[in-house]
Amino acid sequence: MAKPHLLEIRRAALAALALCLAAPAALRAQDEVPFVVTPDNVTLAMLELAQVGPQDFVLDLGSGDGRIVILAARRFGARGLGVEIVPELVERSRRHAAQAGVADRATFAAQDLFKTDLSQATVITMYLLQEVNLQLRPDLLALRPGTRIVSHDWDMGDWRPDRSLTVDAPDKPVGRDKRSRLHLWVVPAQAEGVWCGTGPNRGARLRLTQKYQTFGATLSAGNMTRLVVGRIDGVHLRGVGGFAAAIDGARLRVTDSGDAPPALPGAEFERCAG
Numbered sequence: 001m002a003k004p005h006l007l008e009i010r011r012a013a014l015a016a017l018a019l020c021l022a023a024p025a026a027l028r029a030q031d032e033v034p035f036v037v038t039p040d041n042v043t044l045a046m047l048e049l050a051q052v053g054p055q056d057f058v059l060d061l062g063s064g065d066g067r068i069v070i071l072a073a074r075r076f077g078a079r080g081l082g083v084e085i086v087p088e089l090v091e092r093s094r095r096h097a098a099q100a101g102v103a104d105r106a107t108f109a110a111q112d113l114f115k116t117d118l119s120q121a122t123v124i125t126m127y128l129l130q131e132v133n134l135q136l137r138p139d140l141l142a143l144r145p146g147t148r149i150v151s152h153d154w155d156m157g158d159w160r161p162d163r164s165l166t167v168d169a170p171d172k173p174v175g176r177d178k179r180s181r182l183h184l185w186v187v188p189a190q191a192e193g194v195w196c197g198t199g200p201n202r203g204a205r206l207r208l209t210q211k212y213q214t215f216g217a218t219l220s221a222g223n224m225t226r227l228v229v230g231r232i233d234g235v236h237l238r239g240v241g242g243f244a245a246a247i248d249g250a251r252l253r254v255t256d257s258g259d260a261p262p263a264l265p266g267a268e269f270e271r272c273a274g
């Protein structure tokens, strides 16, 4: 038989579990990723890192008091949406947006970030946790190539950022060293697969392997074969020896075949059937 104090511990644990299961979704999400503001200078650095401009639609996942979307609208003329699970913070964000005169461009919704349509964004900002970033990663990788993602402090495991920087953050409410780490990813096009030359380049083949933003390619035409490795920046592939190509939906165009044969400037490819 269990000792009395063990029984008490077990009862307390079961009671805590029951309380947790019964808690409203807002309370649980808030407990997982609490409301902590990004200091103003770090907010600015995040938007600058993403090169936000008037054409952008900024989606802040877990938008807190709305500061990121509001600054994107006020300073950079962008439009945006903040999604936030705590209704009181959404109300506060709307008030702040109205006070800043950008309520038409900076909007807020009380909703779960995991149930949010991410495809509307050209820029996604996040100050969450690494586990949450990793949960979001498959959906982020499936976004339109060229979508920029900026995360405050947390990375995405082996999907390495395209750029990272450290910003002094004297007003940061958490942590002992008053600094923030910012990470930028540009969603790469899905290039992997076998591409077949079209038109005058029928018979040419481009076999591509891809890991996030890096690629390896075997380019073959006639009896010439060449290996190229490089990086993918949105829709643009750039490889050693001057190789450059761009993916536009289902087509791949070699814009520069570089300094070694086979020479295929301007060659168009489509995904090989079968």
Ligand SMILES: C[S@@+](CC[C@H](N)C(=O)[O-])C[C@H]1O[C@@H](n2cnc3c(N)ncnc32)[C@H](O)[C@@H]1O
Binding pocket: 029, 030, 032, 033, 034, 035, 036, 037, 038, 060, 061, 062, 063, 064, 065, 066, 067, 068, 083, 084, 085, 086, 089, 111, 112, 113, 114, 126, 127, 128, 152
């Ligand atoms: C660390 S704060 C960041 C706030 C703001 N983005 C900023 O950088 O100042 C994270 C926010 O995410 C919100 N949050 C947590 N889980 C969420 C979820 N599943 N859906 C939407 N918001 C969530 C929290 O309530 C909190 O306000």
